[in-house]
Amino acid sequence: MSISLPLLLFFIVVVTSGAATDLPMTAAADLPFPNELAKTLSQTPTNFTLPPISQSPQPSAPAPAPPLPGPLVPALFVLGDSSVDCGTNNFLGTFARADRPPYGRDFDTHSPTGRFSNGRIPVDYLALKLGLPFVPSYLGQTGSIKDMMHGVNFASAASGIIFSSGSELGQHVSFSQQVQQLADTVQHFILQMGEDSTAKLISQSVVYISIGVNDYIHYYLQNESGVQKLYLPWGFAQFLASNVRQEIKV
Numbered sequence: 001m002s003i004s005l006p007l008l009l010f011f012i013v014v015v016t017s018g019a020a021t022d023l024p025m026t027a028a029a030d031l032p033f034p035n036e037l038a039k040t041l042s043q044t045p046t047n048f049t050l051p052p053i054s055q056s057p058q059p060s061a062p063a064p065a066p067p068l069p070g071p072l073v074p075a076l077f078v079l080g081d082s083s084v085d086c087g088t089n090n091f092l093g094t095f096a097r098a099d100r101p102p103y104g105r106d107f108d109t110h111s112p113t114g115r116f117s118n119g120r121i122p123v124d125y126l127a128l129k130l131g132l133p134f135v136p137s138y139l140g141q142t143g144s145i146k147d148m149m150h151g152v153n154f155a156s157a158a159s160g161i162i163f164s165s166g167s168e169l170g171q172h173v174s175f176s177q178q179v180q181q182l183a184d185t186v187q188h189f190i191l192q193m194g195e196d197s198t199a200k201l202i203s204q205s206v207v208y209i210s211i212g213v214n215d216y217i218h219y220y221l222q223n224e225s226g227v228q229k230l231y232l233p234w235g236f237a238q239f240l241a242s243n244v245r246q247e248i249k250v
Contacts, residue, residue, distance in 0.1 A: 069131070070131065071130055071131035071132050071150075072129075072130045072131055073130050073132070073204055073205055073206050074149075074150070074201050075132070075148075075149065075150050075151035075201060075202075075205040075206075076123065076126065076127055076130060076132055076135050076151035076205065076206050076208065077135075077151050077152055077153075077154070077182060077185075077205060077206070077207045077208070078123050078135055078151070078152070078153040078155050078207075078208045078209075078210075079155055079175065079178045079179065079182065079207070079208070079211065080155040080159075080175075080178075080208070080209055080210035080211040081155060081156065081157060081159050081160065081166075081210065081211050081212075081213060081214055082096065082098075082116040082155075082157035082158065083116070083121070083122070083155075083210045083213070084121055084122065084123050084153065084155040084208065084210045085098075085114060085115065085116060085121075085137075085153075085155040085156055085157040086113065086114055086115050086121065086124075086134070086135065086136070086137050086140075086153045086155070087113055087114025087115070087136075087137040087139075088114065088137045088138065088139050088140070088153070088154070088155060088156040088157070088173060089114060089157045089158070089171075089172065090114040090137075090139075090140070091137075091139040091140065092139075092156070092170065092171040092172065092173075093170050093171045094158060094170030094171045094172060095169045095170050096157040096158035096166070096169045096170065096172065097114070097157070098112060098113075098114050098115055098116045098117075098157070099112050099114055100112055102118055103115065103116065103117065103118065104117075104118065104119075105118050105119075106118045106119035107119050107120060108120075114137065114140075116157060122210070123135065123153065123208055123210075126206075126208065127151070130206065132150050132151065133150055135150065135151040135152060135153045136148075136152065136153060137152075137153050138153060138154045138181050138185070143188075145188070145189070145193070148185060148188075148189075151205065152181075152182075152185055154173065154178040154181045154182060155178070155210070155211075156172045156173035156174075156178065157172065158170075158172040158214055158218075159172045159173055159174050159175060159178070159211065160174065160175065160211065160212070160213075160214035160215040160218065160219065161175050161211055161212055161215050161240045161243050161244055161247075162215050162219050162240075162243070163176060164219070164224070165214045165215045165218045165219045166214040166217075166218045167218075168218065169218075175211055175244070175247060176247055179247050179248060182207075186198060186202060189201065189202075209244070211244075212237075212240055215236075215240055216236075220233070220236050
């Protein structure tokens with residue numbers, strides 16, 4: 001994503017001046033004026049110079065640029081499926097992996113990272129907009145508080161709100177498991193930072209959730225457990241939304 005900035009062109013006009021040269025005075029007899037005027041002119045000094053041009057004061061040095069603002073929020077936490085997975089499934093036994101070309105060819109590193117994209121994914125742009133670095137995968141970080149201070153990505157490709165959605169592709173971290181991983185991370189923060197600092201961090205952070213497509217592709221459209229007899233598509237969406245609310249309920 002690029003931002004076009006206006007191009008400002010400054011034109012500076014430089015005025016130069018030089019000292020005037022001595023001007024020879026024409027002989028009075030050669031002037032076509034009356035003798036009195038010619039006599040007066042002949043007595044005028046012939047050597048003179050222009051007074052020096054006062055130099056304008058030099059502009060003061062520009063003020064230093066103000067420091068760049070800090071992040072808009074302290075951290076970004078991501079839960080979801082392949083739309084926001086940044087590498088979780090690289091550590092799982094599954095067909096739903098993005099660890100080989102052409103994935104990642106247009107990413108910053110020009111190599112596969114586990115993102116299901118040739119470049120950045122939506123949460124990468126969101127992190128940059130918030131003034132944060134790219135959020136690391138929960139399974140790909142070391143577990144140190146420093147690695148997780150700016151957020152963690154728990155998303156796993158092929159996962160769904162329903163636990164078994166996408167299971168035919170292999171291992172994945174379901175939505176309920178991701179919520180549990182987030183809860184474990186919060187507990188880790190409490191042990192390292194204390195309850196007050198952790199509560200402040202979490203309350204000011206952003207939690208981004210992108211999930212549900214696999215519940216349609218691998219569950220509803222496959223009519224698992226005869227679900228189509230129980231729900232019309234709109235009713236199934238309400239069922240999924242209700243499950244999400246229950247999972248994230250505090």
